[in-house]
Amino acid sequence: MAIDSVQIESVCEHFPIAATHRDAKRWIESCVMLGLAPNTVTAYARAVEGFLSFCQNRSVEVRSTSREVIAQYVGDLRTQPRRERSNVVSIDSRALLSNATLQQRLTAVRLFFEFLLEDGLIPINPVSRGRYTLSKRFGGHAERSPIQKFHKLPWIPSEAQWASLLAVVAKESPRNRCMLALAYDAALRREELCQLRSEDLDPAHRLLRIRAETTKNRRERILPYSAISGELLRNYLRHRQRVASTRGPLFLSESPRNYATPITLWTWSKVIRSIALRAEVPAFSTHTLRHLCLTDLARMGWDLHEIARLAGHQSLDTTKQYVHLSAHDLAQRFRETMDQIHAWRLQALAELPAGSEQV
Incomplete structure (x- = not known):
């Protein structure tokens, strides 16, 4: 080779x-x-x-x-x-x-x-x-890595942060708005998004072909996108004709220095960083929309295997790291549950037989 x-x-x-x-x-x-x-x-x-x-x-x-x-x-x-x-x-x-x-x-x-x-x-x-060291875990031994691993949940924006991001995105170019929509809609990685080509599109059925050579695990997948993303894509394709009339890489640079050349990973990262700073949401990154999409699918009741297939994960353990409920969701669920338990206990107290006495 x-x-x-x-x-x-x-x-x-x-x-x-x-x-x-x-x-x-x-x-x-x-x-x-x-x-x-x-x-x-x-x-x-x-x-x-x-x-x-x-x-x-x-x-x-x-x-x-x-x-x-x-x-x-x-x-x-x-x-x-x-x-x-x-x-x-x-x-x-x-x-x-x-x-x-x-x-x-x-x-x-x-x-x-x-x-x-x-x-x-x-x-x-x-x-x-x-190295294996004594442990209280089953089997008596556990592997200890030279660097302790910490498994953190993926960050996703709050509703207020999302509103700030949308206000900035509304002023972006047709290309950037289209890329942001597809990144969220299909939970695309940065490499998968930037390396899309014209022939990867199936507008009639609103499908994207993510070629194997652009994926992390070298496995091709076919992904749907929404009607709203489809409209943004059509707007961008009309705009793209003014940049280049040839087929090939879908998203092109519009800077004077690299005009009509394929957008690079670094250029897209700079675009996202600029949006994050202007929206005052510095944690926002090229991977955030993927996190947000997978989490939203879990909130809507998608099966874990379905989410893993859309995301292109080989292991469900990887999917579980992306799919989580935010602290706000957990707090809301906790309040609702406690309110129910609280109401039930009060009702039970109210229904005590008349004349019953505490010992």
Whole structure:
């Protein structure tokens, strides 16, 4: 299989340390040859770049990395700020790397060493999946990861935040409004949305074909969209004819520098970030509409398997992380239930036989 030279060159340009490290570059090339998603390759390269930089700063030979070095690396990760807030250095700040990012970085480093182990270049993998320790759980032992996992519920906007977002979106271009509608309607990931093509549309039946090469699990799916999204799509297609008359990538850039070229993931992320800041809802991201759609489907009584099929999840456990009731929903349900119980208890007290006495 031929190596995607364009993707390799792009990775090498952004991650020079990994590009000049023989073992790291071979591993990245193997990830590309195995057909991993471009975003996954980029994430792996970023993680290995950080680890190689850590080793350089401490004069550590990569192939001689010990578990003690890995422990030091994990400690260093815990003090690193997020890229968008690189000026934050206090460990008390909430702008440090998230738990999910820590897990991702360490997983990539483990896979890198697994590659070296399979090639016979190292005797053991210093980044183990975890070790078994005594536990009160069934069986007496439980696996303990080097980084403790925290499972947080996906964030979705409140009604007030949603209203603020809608007020900003109303002033957006036909392209952006169409993309936002489809992202919510079909619970699309950023990659799936930005890589839609003209031939993926079936307007007669209001269906979208999400091609396998654009999905996270490499499985194609056919998704419906609503009449409202269909109207926004028709408006955008009329607008698109003024940008480019040819078929191909559906959503095109309209900036002078990249006019009529396919919209990139980074451009769409910037659009969403701009909307979030103007609406004063900074937590809003390209994935929020997917979270919101799946949660709304659960609220409307969709079966878990149906939601998983629409979302393209292979595991129902993944779907359960997306499908949840907000704290407001739980509070409302709690009040309704307690009111019923409260009323029942009062009614029961009122119906006590006349003349009954407390002991």
